[in-house]
Amino acid sequence: KAGVTQTPRYLIKTRGQQVTLSCSPISGHRSVSWYQQTPGQGLQFLFEYFSETQRNKGNFPGRFSGRQFSNSRSEMNVSTLELGDSALYLCASSTGTGISMNTEAFFGQGTRLTVV
């Protein structure tokens, strides 16, 4: 069974540009969550999607957006990149939403974004 796939693995962008990251969840998983991981702030929740609907959003500016497609694949977009957006962006998929055991998250290996 294929795991969570994130593309690209590494990305270098210039301040002011925009970027789109992709996440393909495990087959059959309908929930996708995104996290930003930095040495200073740790792992911070960005958003969660379930069946193409954004279920929750973390405390990030509107430059951060996302969507989920009918095949459960998800993309996140960051516009007008800032140096502080440099981070490891992790995507996680799970079978469901809620708080039960089946919301155990399976993580991808992440996309490391560097903004210069």
Place this chain on the structure above:
Amino acid sequence: AQKITQTQPGMFVQEKEAVTLDCTYDTSDPSYGLFWYKQPSSGEMIFLIYQGSYDQQNATEGRYSLNFQKARKSANLVISASQLGDSAMYFCAMREGNTGGFKTIFGAGTRLFVKA
């Protein structure tokens, strides 16, 4: 306010000994889920163990057990018989929310070093 607190930035343990990683959480929701994840140096996040807020018994998964003290809002991870491969970052996480949306919040992590 911090919702998940891991007070040990780094821990050392001798191989084959047990170690406890601390985690306290803060929520006013009666329903929540607690998770522990391991992040080796390779970067992927690996699910270890889950405890639901209504679970009467402490969760166990192989060498991992969760010491759940609900009144104290603590969910410490106990790793028995430590192995060199246990050296990694360990994250405590809490999932909370309602039908309007859920999110998972992570602690800052504890880096565990297992000594031969």
